[in-house]
Amino acid sequence: MNQEVIKVNNVTMRFNLERERTDNVKEFFIKKIKRRLQIDSFVALENVSFTINKGEVFGLIGDNGCGKSTTLKIISGIITPTVGQVEVLGSISPLIELGAGFDIELTAKENILLNGLTLGYSKKFIESKQQEIIDFSELKDFMDVPLKNYSSGMIARLGFSIATLVKPDILIVDEILSVGDMGFQEKCENRIQELMAGGTTVLIVSHSIKQIEKLCNRVLWLDHGHMVALGKTAEICDCYKRKDFRGMNDNEIT
Numbered sequence: 001m002n003q004e005v006i007k008v009n010n011v012t013m014r015f016n017l018e019r020e021r022t023d024n025v026k027e028f029f030i031k032k033i034k035r036r037l038q039i040d041s042f043v044a045l046e047n048v049s050f051t052i053n054k055g056e057v058f059g060l061i062g063d064n065g066c067g068k069s070t071t072l073k074i075i076s077g078i079i080t081p082t083v084g085q086v087e088v089l090g091s092i093s094p095l096i097e098l099g100a101g102f103d104i105e106l107t108a109k110e111n112i113l114l115n116g117l118t119l120g121y122s123k124k125f126i127e128s129k130q131q132e133i134i135d136f137s138e139l140k141d142f143m144d145v146p147l148k149n150y151s152s153g154m155i156a157r158l159g160f161s162i163a164t165l166v167k168p169d170i171l172i173v174d175e176i177l178s179v180g181d182m183g184f185q186e187k188c189e190n191r192i193q194e195l196m197a198g199g200t201t202v203l204i205v206s207h208s209i210k211q212i213e214k215l216c217n218r219v220l221w222l223d224h225g226h227m228v229a230l231g232k233t234a235e236i237c238d239c240y241k242r243k244d245f246r247g248m249n250d251n252e253i254t
């Protein structure tokens, strides 16, 4: 029987955007008291519901600004939805923002320790795994270089190598694979497949439909914060490529 490990239930996310600039906290409160603060709200997600089963590789697709990263941030617990609930069963390794959890002034070696500690591992454990991380990232010659001198692809290599070191229950990958070169992307895809075989659930955001088609079992297509279609990868990607909104507001296309 399928075990649901991520449940997103009627989630709406509204962001407040100040219409005019407020330079300091005092000015903010004065404007607020005088009711002069004009705030527009922007709905990034509206009434989004879906579930992901253990061991699935689930993809989120859609045009720029449709709400993919917001969905991942809500699932990871980085932001709380305005309305609705999210339930997550198990440990999450979120690879969401490139370089998040890194200090660019520190060297790669120092960042492995910092990032590992942030993920909750002990210093001893990280040190014992350091070589494995260096080997997978193929950045041996750059270990003493501060991250500010790394390219985005190199940061992605390091981030992915740390996040997948220990098999997480749930791996969340936001676009990161797309900044690596072809060889590294392939290596990441193989590792994702290995993790999947070991029962890890993977949630991926990618603009590369080819990558989604290659890796995912099921896909959700979002448009302007709304669910357009949810279902098997081939069908949903096909609808997306043709911009076929037929499935709009339907539940699952199977």
Ligand SMILES: Nc1ncnc2c1ncn2[C@@H]1O[C@H](COP(=O)(O)OP(=O)(O)OP(=O)(O)O)[C@@H](O)[C@H]1O
Pocket: 015, 016, 017, 042, 043, 044, 062, 063, 064, 065, 066, 067, 068, 069, 070, 071
């Ligand atoms: N903290 C925030 N405050 C205000 N608006 C936000 C905030 N975060 C996201 N948004 C807005 O919410 C919408 C959805 O953003 P999100 O980053 O989830 O889109 P996306 O689908 O991941 O886009 P992309 O494909 O370009 O990465 C966008 O219009 C964005 O400007």
